[in-house]
Amino acid sequence: MPRAVICLHGGNRYALPLSAVRRVTEMAFVSRVPRAPPALLGVLVGLKARPARPEGKVVMLQRPRGDVGLYVSEVAGIEEIPAEARELKEPSGAVLAQVDSAEGPVKLIDPEQLQRAIDNLVEA
Numbered sequence: 810m811p812r813a814v815i816c817l818h819g820g821n822r823y824a825l826p827l828s829a830v831r832r833v834t835e836m837a838f839v840s841r842v843p844r845a846p847p848a849l850l851g852v853l854v855g856l857k858a859r860p861a862r863p864e865g866k867v868v869m870l871q872r873p874r875g876d877v878g879l880y881v882s883e884v885a886g887i888e889e890i891p892a893e894a895r896e897l898k899e900p901s902g903a904v905l906a907q908v909d910s911a912e913g914p915v916k917l918i919d920p921e922q923l924q925r926a927i928d929n930l931v932e933a
Contacts, residue, residue, distance in 0.1 A: 813890045815915065816868060816881040822915045823881075823904070824890055829920040831869040831876055833884050870920070870927075877927050890917070902926055 813824035814833070867878040894906040894917055903923035904916045 811889060812887055813917075814868060815885040815888050816866075816879075817883040817885055818881045822885070822910070822913060824888070824908075824915045824917050825868060825870070825879075826918075826920055827887060829870055829923075831871045834867050834869060834878075870923070872924055872927070874924075874928065879923075885912075890915070 812827040814827055814830050816823045816825060864882070866881050866884045868881055868884065870877050870879055888910070891908050891910075894908045896906050897904065897916075903918045903920075903926055905919050905922065906917045907914050908917065909915075
Protein backbone atom coordinates (compact mmCIF):
# COMPACT_ATOMS: atom_id res chain seq x y z
CA MET A 810 0.00 0.00 0.00
CA PRO A 811 2.27 2.80 -1.19
CA ARG A 812 -0.13 5.79 -0.96
CA ALA A 813 -3.24 5.93 1.16
CA VAL A 814 -5.96 8.29 2.33
CA ILE A 815 -5.56 8.67 6.10
CA CYS A 816 -8.89 8.84 7.93
CA LEU A 817 -9.53 9.55 11.60
CA HIS A 818 -12.43 7.96 13.41
CA GLY A 819 -13.10 6.96 17.00
CA GLY A 820 -9.63 8.05 18.10
CA ASN A 821 -7.95 5.76 15.54
CA ARG A 822 -6.06 6.43 12.31
CA TYR A 823 -6.98 4.30 9.30
CA ALA A 824 -5.37 3.99 5.86
CA LEU A 825 -7.46 3.33 2.75
CA PRO A 826 -5.51 2.60 -0.45
CA LEU A 827 -5.68 5.65 -2.69
CA SER A 828 -6.63 3.38 -5.61
CA ALA A 829 -9.85 2.40 -3.77
CA VAL A 830 -11.00 6.00 -3.17
CA ARG A 831 -12.99 7.91 -5.78
CA ARG A 832 -13.30 11.19 -3.82
CA VAL A 833 -13.87 12.75 -0.41
CA THR A 834 -16.92 14.91 0.18
CA GLU A 835 -18.51 16.84 3.02
CA MET A 836 -21.08 15.11 5.18
CA ALA A 837 -24.33 16.71 4.08
CA PHE A 838 -27.70 15.06 3.79
CA VAL A 839 -28.62 11.44 4.31
CA SER A 840 -31.92 9.68 3.82
CA ARG A 841 -32.43 6.72 6.17
CA VAL A 842 -33.07 3.33 4.62
CA PRO A 843 -36.09 1.61 6.20
CA ARG A 844 -35.20 -1.48 8.27
CA ALA A 845 -31.49 -0.99 7.54
CA PRO A 846 -28.95 -2.10 10.15
CA PRO A 847 -27.59 0.69 12.40
CA ALA A 848 -24.18 0.61 10.68
CA LEU A 849 -25.85 1.80 7.47
CA LEU A 850 -26.40 5.54 7.96
CA GLY A 851 -28.48 5.90 4.83
CA VAL A 852 -28.30 7.07 1.25
CA LEU A 853 -26.70 10.36 0.20
CA VAL A 854 -29.38 12.29 -1.66
CA GLY A 855 -30.48 15.78 -2.62
CA LEU A 856 -32.08 18.61 -0.67
CA LYS A 857 -35.14 16.78 0.66
CA ALA A 858 -33.08 14.64 3.02
CA ARG A 859 -32.27 15.62 6.58
CA PRO A 860 -28.77 16.27 7.93
CA ALA A 861 -27.44 13.07 9.51
CA ARG A 862 -24.43 14.53 11.25
CA PRO A 863 -23.20 18.11 11.01
CA GLU A 864 -19.52 17.11 11.09
CA GLY A 865 -17.44 14.48 9.36
CA LYS A 866 -16.53 13.50 5.84
CA VAL A 867 -17.66 10.84 3.42
CA VAL A 868 -14.95 8.87 1.63
CA MET A 869 -16.47 7.60 -1.60
CA LEU A 870 -15.06 4.17 -2.42
CA GLN A 871 -14.87 2.79 -5.95
CA ARG A 872 -16.49 -0.62 -6.16
CA PRO A 873 -17.53 -2.92 -8.99
CA ARG A 874 -21.09 -3.01 -7.59
CA GLY A 875 -21.39 0.79 -7.31
CA ASP A 876 -19.77 3.46 -5.19
CA VAL A 877 -20.29 3.47 -1.43
CA GLY A 878 -19.65 6.30 1.01
CA LEU A 879 -17.74 5.56 4.21
CA TYR A 880 -18.39 8.02 7.07
CA VAL A 881 -15.28 9.20 8.93
CA SER A 882 -14.73 11.95 11.49
CA GLU A 883 -11.90 13.54 9.56
CA VAL A 884 -9.58 13.01 6.60
CA ALA A 885 -5.98 13.84 7.53
CA GLY A 886 -4.60 13.65 3.98
CA ILE A 887 -2.68 11.35 1.68
CA GLU A 888 0.47 9.68 2.95
CA GLU A 889 3.05 7.17 1.82
CA ILE A 890 2.58 3.99 3.85
CA PRO A 891 5.71 2.01 4.80
CA ALA A 892 5.87 -1.56 3.52
CA GLU A 893 6.72 -2.95 6.98
CA ALA A 894 3.18 -3.57 8.16
CA ARG A 895 2.69 -5.98 11.01
CA GLU A 896 -0.31 -8.24 11.01
CA LEU A 897 -2.71 -7.81 13.91
CA LYS A 898 -2.94 -10.72 16.33
CA GLU A 899 -6.71 -10.29 16.32
CA PRO A 900 -7.83 -8.79 12.98
CA SER A 901 -11.02 -6.77 13.19
CA GLY A 902 -13.30 -6.58 10.15
CA ALA A 903 -11.34 -5.19 7.21
CA VAL A 904 -8.40 -4.09 9.40
CA LEU A 905 -5.74 -6.76 9.05
CA ALA A 906 -2.47 -4.95 9.73
CA GLN A 907 -0.92 -1.85 11.28
CA VAL A 908 2.09 0.41 10.69
CA ASP A 909 3.71 2.98 12.94
CA SER A 910 3.92 6.60 11.91
CA ALA A 911 5.11 9.81 13.55
CA GLU A 912 1.47 10.58 14.50
CA GLY A 913 0.88 7.11 15.96
CA PRO A 914 -0.29 3.72 14.71
CA VAL A 915 -2.20 3.51 11.44
CA LYS A 916 -4.58 0.61 10.86
CA LEU A 917 -4.47 -0.65 7.28
CA ILE A 918 -7.83 -1.40 5.69
CA ASP A 919 -7.96 -4.19 3.14
CA PRO A 920 -10.30 -2.87 0.41
CA GLU A 921 -11.41 -6.37 -0.65
CA GLN A 922 -12.35 -7.29 2.93
CA LEU A 923 -14.15 -3.96 3.27
CA GLN A 924 -16.04 -4.58 0.03
CA ARG A 925 -17.20 -7.99 1.27
CA ALA A 926 -18.32 -6.49 4.59
CA ILE A 927 -20.25 -3.71 2.81
CA ASP A 928 -21.88 -6.20 0.44
CA ASN A 929 -22.94 -8.36 3.40
CA LEU A 930 -24.35 -5.32 5.21
CA VAL A 931 -26.31 -4.06 2.20
CA GLU A 932 -27.66 -7.50 1.35
CA ALA A 933 -28.71 -8.29 4.93
